[in-house]
Amino acid sequence: MLFRDREIAGVEALLFVADKPLTKEGLAEILQLSIEDIAEILYDLKERYAAPTSGVTLIEVNEGYKLGTKPEMSAYIETLYHQPSQGLSGAALEVLAIIAYKQPVTRGEVDFIRGVQSDRALGTLVEKGLVKDVGRKEGPGRPILYGTTEQFLIHFGLKSLEELPDLNFESMQEAAPAEELAELLWEKSSEELPMETAEPMKENENCD
Known part of the structure; x- marks a missing residue:
């Protein structure tokens, strides 16, 4: 449904622009949805990003969520910034x-x-x-x-x-x-x- 698509898009947009992980409670407050609705949307996004056609993934950390790139995409990102990532010694x-x-x-x-x-x-x-x-x-x-x-x-x-x-x-x-x-x-x-x-x-x- 269009309204449902808008809710999913809203969660995705917030995760994209946030500079730190967002909690379910925080997302629910901003979007005026229940925590259960947010949990369902996050599950849908995780399933969507699991597809091989997606280069991003949903990361859960300290009960918060944020978007990140998949490890296998690192070579492309390094090329974009003309600087290979340096591992830890x-x-x-x-x-x-x-x-x-x-x-x-x-x-x-x-x-x-x-x-x-x-x-x-x-x-x-x-x-x-x-x-x-x-x-x-x-x-x-x-x-x-x-x-x-x-x-x-x-x-x-x-x-x-x-x-x-x-x-x-x-x-x-x-x-x-x-x-x-x-x-x-x-x-x-x-x-x-x-x-x-x-x-x-x-x-x-x-x-x-």
Whole structure:
């Protein structure tokens, strides 16, 4: 029906222009529809985008929804912007994994777990929007605490942090080795991850 088509188009338009995921409640309020109606429309859109003739997909993250491009379309997008996407290095993936499982965590604590300095890798993650400053830790110097972002969830295809692969802490030290943490995220990443040379820690480096 025409009215039904207009409702579907309205949801699609809002998801297209929104700069962050929209919840069912938010969409329902804007379009003056019930949450059940919105859920049905989102299901219809997901089915439509699943077709091989569609280059976009519906992404669910933190109980919100947004539009994104399918991974197999990345080559075309890279050509459009004349710049190939750069995957995460091995060092950056290790740092990201530690933050994902230990958050909120300080840079010093990340360094302690890895056994090497993480400044460059951490800076890369912040620049890519995968990690952010979430506050300050009480104590000497009040170091910055880091946590993951919604972009992190989207990048790894997770709806929430609860979908992170299970980690059995009983089978490893309390501060799980960075390599084991990173391995869990490695399987979630579809990108080719070039290795990066680690920076050795200074002898007086602590875990502030």
